Amino acid sequence: MRASRLLSLLLILQTRGRMTARELADELEVSVRTIYRDVDSLHAAGVPLYGDAGHAGGYQLLDGYRTKLTGLTTEEAEALFLTGLPGAAAELGLGSVVGAARLKLTAALPRALRDRAGRIEDCFHLDAPGWYSDGEHTPYLTAAASAAWDRRRVRVRYRRWQAPQEVTRTLDPYGLVLKGGRWYLVAAREASIRTYRVSQIGALEVLDEPFERPDGFDLARYWGGYLADFDRRRHTGKAEILLAPSAVRALPDLLDAAVVRAVDHTGTATGTGWLHAVVPIESEARAVSDFLRLGADVEVLGPASLRELMRETVTSLADAYRVREKSGAPAAGRESSSRCSNPSLCS
Structure with missing residues (x-):
């Protein structure tokens, strides 16, 4: 020890x-x-x-003194080969650098550790994007990363949700976060730290202007607080619902994790076998869209305005299919609801 x-x-x-x-x-x-x-x-x-x-x-x-890579335990050597994240490194333009570093590390290890670490590497692969996504196009990711490492200010043209949808911003890039296969740039603008989705950057220029990141800034701590605040801001209300057993089982694959947690905490069984629960919602329009994924396995009990909106939506769907059956032509649909699903697009 x-x-x-x-x-x-x-x-x-x-x-x-x-x-x-x-x-x-x-x-x-x-x-x-x-x-x-x-x-x-x-x-x-x-x-x-x-x-x-x-x-x-x-x-x-003493200046120039360097120790050799010694003293690694078996578990430490194995863990090092799980931290390379070659896919993310390649997106950042560091694929060859990470590869060279891994080769040097491998050469420095004793044969027993080298062989075991190699087997660990062969048994692990990171695929960050979700099942229904091929990832995002991020042509300015490498430039943003270089600016963050070199502490250079950037000027970006950014596409956001609210009007005006295209804006120009001068930013101090503090760091990058890979979340669910999507890259986010954490940067300061006018003394305020904000989050920008890298795929929404339409142009990026690295300026010859250095900046200083505040002492004590911790990227992981900031991101944790950002996610917690995001959940607080987006959940503006609650809905009272009944769920069929099949809907409860399907929740993790169909709805937000916050809804799943709420069902776990508030769900109570009814005499019919369905589950009664109170869940958070972003907006009534968004809630309708989410609950429709569950089909007939969910019933909205309240608030009354949300139940009425669900009834109107389901009635419109039924009318549309009846019209199609009679005429063969598509019915005039309702306007789809819109929302800002990620606050980084509203920055």
């Missing part, structure tokens, strides 16, 4: 540079006194590690 911690301490200093004893202790989840003892042990082993006292002090390796 201690040998593993010493190696971790050495690699942290190698990758991050100068760090204080307190910072190292927090990173390794040990006491400051333990860090002092570990530093003494590394000194005794001949590692060129020195420390400076004072407010701006800390421990640092």
Whole structure:
């Protein structure tokens, strides 16, 4: 355990540079006194590690010192071969770089670890897009990624949902997120951090203007908060429904995860075998579209306005099919509802 911690301490200093004893202790989840003892042990082993006292002090390796890739456990070596994400790397223009890095890592491993890690790699494949999507066309993904890494401001022409639908924005690109096979750019505009769908970028110019990402900004933490806020904003109401057993089984494949969770939490059995539940909805028009996926296996009980809208929609469908049967010509359909399904398109 201690040998593993010493190696971790050495690699942290190698990758991050100068760090204080307190910072190292927090990173390794040990006491400051333990860090002092570990530093003494590394000194005794001949590692060129020195420390400076004072407010701006800390421990640092001698310039140019690099340790070899040693000390990997079997599980760590296996895990490294699951983090390459070759598909995502290729989309970012880093396919050859990741491939070269994996070759170097493979060459550095002992034969036993190399063979086992290779078998793990052969048994894992990431296919990010959903079943009913081939992915999105993102011609400016590589440029956006390069700008984020180089901390360069960008000017984009962006297609959004609301009017005006095409806008020009100057952005500070903080990072990229791959969600369900779709790429999103997290960027700052006028001191406000927003999310943009990369496939909606119609043009992108990298400007010769550097920017500084705020200290403490964490992309994963931001994205988690963004998703939570997205759910809060899009669910504007609730619906009371009855579900047939077959509809309950089909919910995960047909409706939003929030609806599935609500059915799990609020569902109560009725004397007919159907389930009574209260579920969140984005809007009544959207709810009608969603519930129609369940066909006759769902009944909307309330609110009354939503039940009436469902009745009108189903009646119109029935009328359309009756007209087609009599004349052979399609009936004039109702206007389809529209919505902004992703707030990134409204930015």
